[in-house]
Amino acid sequence: MSTTAVHQPTSSFQPAFADGTLTREDMNFIARLVYEQAGIVIREHKEAMTRGRLARRVKALGLNSVAEYCAFLKTPHAAGELPELINAVTTNHTAFFRERHHFDHLGREVMPRLMQERAGRRGRIRIWSSACSSGEEAYSIAATCRDAMGSRSDLDFRILATDIDTDILAKAEAGIYPADQFERLPADARTMLKLEGGGRGETRIAEDLRRLVSFKRLNLIERWPMSGPFDVIFCRNVFIYFDTQTKASILDRFVALLSPGGFLYLGHSESLPSPHPQLRLIGRTIYERTA
Ligand SMILES: C[S@@+](CC[C@H](N)C(=O)[O-])C[C@H]1O[C@@H](n2cnc3c(N)ncnc32)[C@H](O)[C@@H]1O
Numbered sequence: 001m002s003t004t005a006v007h008q009p010t011s012s013f014q015p016a017f018a019d020g021t022l023t024r025e026d027m028n029f030i031a032r033l034v035y036e037q038a039g040i041v042i043r044e045h046k047e048a049m050t051r052g053r054l055a056r057r058v059k060a061l062g063l064n065s066v067a068e069y070c071a072f073l074k075t076p077h078a079a080g081e082l083p084e085l086i087n088a089v090t091t092n093h094t095a096f097f098r099e100r101h102h103f104d105h106l107g108r109e110v111m112p113r114l115m116q117e118r119a120g121r122r123g124r125i126r127i128w129s130s131a132c133s134s135g136e137e138a139y140s141i142a143a144t145c146r147d148a149m150g151s152r153s154d155l156d157f158r159i160l161a162t163d164i165d166t167d168i169l170a171k172a173e174a175g176i177y178p179a180d181q182f183e184r185l186p187a188d189a190r191t192m193l194k195l196e197g198g199g200r201g202e203t204r205i206a207e208d209l210r211r212l213v214s215f216k217r218l219n220l221i222e223r224w225p226m227s228g229p230f231d232v233i234f235c236r237n238v239f240i241y242f243d244t245q246t247k248a249s250i251l252d253r254f255v256a257l258l259s260p261g262g263f264l265y266l267g268h269s270e271s272l273p274s275p276h277p278q279l280r281l282i283g284r285t286i287y288e289r290t291a
């Protein structure tokens with residue numbers, strides 16, 4: 001992937017940042033590495049936050065400064081550190097039933113249509129949560145669809161939930177969350193999630209929802225191992241970290257994996273980088289794949 005226009009290292013040495021730990025050259029080096037590895041563009045207003053996150057890796061590795069960490073990343077021994085670097089710089093903010101209108105559309109419009117089309121033949125329904133973070137999005141999908149399916153047992157229903165961040169995926173798979181995370185949720189959402197009491201202020205997503213979801217590591221800018229088709233793809237609140245070229249290429253690959261008539265949900269502040277001939281906007285950040 002080309003890195004033109006993204007934080008090219010400056011040729012001459014520039015002064016250290018105010019905290020004295022990272023030069024402009026090192027910041028550019030980190031930004032370029034993160035872009036090459038994950039497609040994430042570290043914009044200038046996010047640099048201070050990034051330095052803070054790198055400090056966590058400095059501590060974990062027993063180094064003395066972020067500058068020392070950058071020097072380590074430039075050595076041949078650093079390959080194993082790259083996933084940790086990416087884990088450290090990703091933003092994982094998420095919530096159960098975030099952007100509720102997507103789940104209402106899924107439960108009221110999409111699932112009834114799919115259940116009717118696929119009735120009686122162990123009909124296959126596949127949904128992909130493609131930047132799932134700690135799992136709240138995938139479990140909200142599971143809860144919505146389980147509720148829509150009721151006691152139907154003639155459907156082969158699965159959710160694939162993927163993220164680049166291995167630390168957050170471990171949390172997602174466990175399905176255990178602080179109990180107070182659910183307090184602000186509307187009562188119907190809490191009921192759909194079928195929460196089980198955990199110990200010490202924790203709550204666990206019920207087993208019958210957890211088993212609908214498979215969590216896997218997947219980097220959206222690398223090759224994808226699955227062949228689809230998917231009936232629904234969620235790609236929410238990750239495009240904001242990508243540039244236009246990366247978004248366009250991922251969108252083309254989403255379209256290729258979506259069934260005709262399938263749906264793509266983007267995040268609240270996201271849109272297509274340019275109109276796509278096979279995607280029709282049918283609701284707030286909801287796109288339908290045309291034939
Ligand atoms: C802000 S969270 C969004 C979570 C959820 N989709 C939502 O809207 O609530 C963004 C997620 O994208 C993931 N991510 C960033 N770059 C990625 C990439 N190249 N491939 C896959 N996931 C990526 C991050 O690890 C993070 O968990």
